[in-house]
Amino acid sequence: MSETVHTYAGNPLDRGESLRRSEETIAALAADDTSLFLPFHKLEVANDGDGLCWLERAAIPAGYRQEIFLGTRDNVAHFAVDLPEVPTGLTFTDCRSIAAALSTEETGIVAQARAQLEWHHRNPFCALCGAPSQPERGGQIRRCTSCESYIHPRTDPVAIMLVVDEPGGNRCLLGRPNGRLANSNFFTALAGFLDQGESIEEAVRREVWEEAGIRVGAVRYHSSQPWPFSSQLMIGCHAVAETHEIRFDPVEMADVQWFSRAEAGAAVDQATDAAIRVPGAMAIAHHLIRSWVQAEVEL
Ligand SMILES: [Zn+2]
Structure with missing residues (x-):
């Protein structure tokens, strides 16, 4: 494997x-x-x-x-x-x-x-009693100087998913978040933070429903990527849609569309005739798209 x-x-x-x-x-x-x-x-x-x-x-x-x-x-x-x-x-x-x-x-x-340096910078005080905290274990944890509570660094899990239209399907769902690139031709995989008390599969289904109005069935884990800005873990998945009519959330998203395997393939290859741009090889979204385009994943 x-x-x-x-x-x-x-x-x-x-x-x-x-x-x-x-x-x-x-x-x-x-x-x-x-x-x-x-x-x-x-x-x-x-x-x-x-x-x-x-x-x-x-x-x-x-x-x-x-x-x-x-x-x-x-x-x-x-x-x-x-x-x-x-x-x-x-x-x-x-x-x-x-x-x-x-x-x-x-x-x-x-x-x-x-990730560790930023965590230390952001956590000089104990969240329970407000006293200063000090690094221990070479900076792996901090400890309160008053109540002696241990303070552990946090990593925030983010589900990022490429949704395809059906098992073995030929279309994938990509979106463009509002913000800096709202008026560009940039598209990427949908993503969002896991809620507390939620499995990865549940987070994938909830995020796709909230951002695109699409119901998702099967979810398959692909790979994960540490993202140290500030300390996230991107959990990459492929998923299969059960509905196809897009009703995206205009607060979060500037656009969400279905794209064919050929359109997505031209984008990951940065072909001169590509209609859209997608993230480069540094980002897990690129590899979720590429692995599906190249039929390396079974859904
Ligand atoms: Zn304390």
């Missing part, structure tokens, strides 16, 4: 569960000359244009804000460090723009580091 590894997955680091149990061990690794540090500034990552810039401890300027232990590789500890100023000689790029220039493994490390 082949597995699709998307951008922002494929992190090669061993996250070092046993090392995290000792604050002394993490502190010793952070002080070790052989450890490597990936600098961030305002959630942008240090790079040289086609790779990440890892620095040794001695090269990290004093006065950094946050340091998190990412894990180990070949017995070398890897950390991410949040710098308040841009040091001379380092270039920082936002983690979306730089992804295409990085290896899949590097995007996986960037996803872990960016």
Whole structure:
């Protein structure tokens, strides 16, 4: 069974569960000359244009804000460090723009580091008592300095689905959300956050009903993609429609249409005569469309 590894997955680091149990061990690794540090500034990552810039401890300027232990590789500890100023000689790029220039493994490390740094930045206080919280376990969790509650990072699940018109069908359902691209020819797979107390299959059926007015039957999982803006997990599915008349939600959607396999295929191939544009290969939506166009999925 082949597995699709998307951008922002494929992190090669061993996250070092046993090392995290000792604050002394993490502190010793952070002080070790052989450890490597990936600098961030305002959630942008240090790079040289086609790779990440890892620095040794001695090269990290004093006065950094946050340091998190990412894990180990070949017995070398890897950390991410949040710098308040841009040091001379380092270039920082936002983690979306730089992804295409990085290896899949590097995007996986960037996803872990960016999501964790933003979570620490957004959670300085305990949600129960309001006292300051402190990182523990190398930044894997935080703990309240007053009531001692553990605060765990959150990952928000998002269902993203390509709906086809019938089993073995020749049309797929694509939509264009309102917002920045509302007046373009851009279309993508429908998507939405899972509600609490809802299965993935139920979320797929609810979102398609809410956004397009289409009833969905069978739902098949395809693959998943970490999306570290801020910390989401995109859960990619294919699904089969039971009704076909579109009544889209004009608040959320600018347009929803059925497209033929040929139209969708031209779009994923970026053919010069393609009538619409769809997301590029960095996004799971691209692969949901492509795998259906190429008849790699059975529905
Ligand atoms: Zn507290």
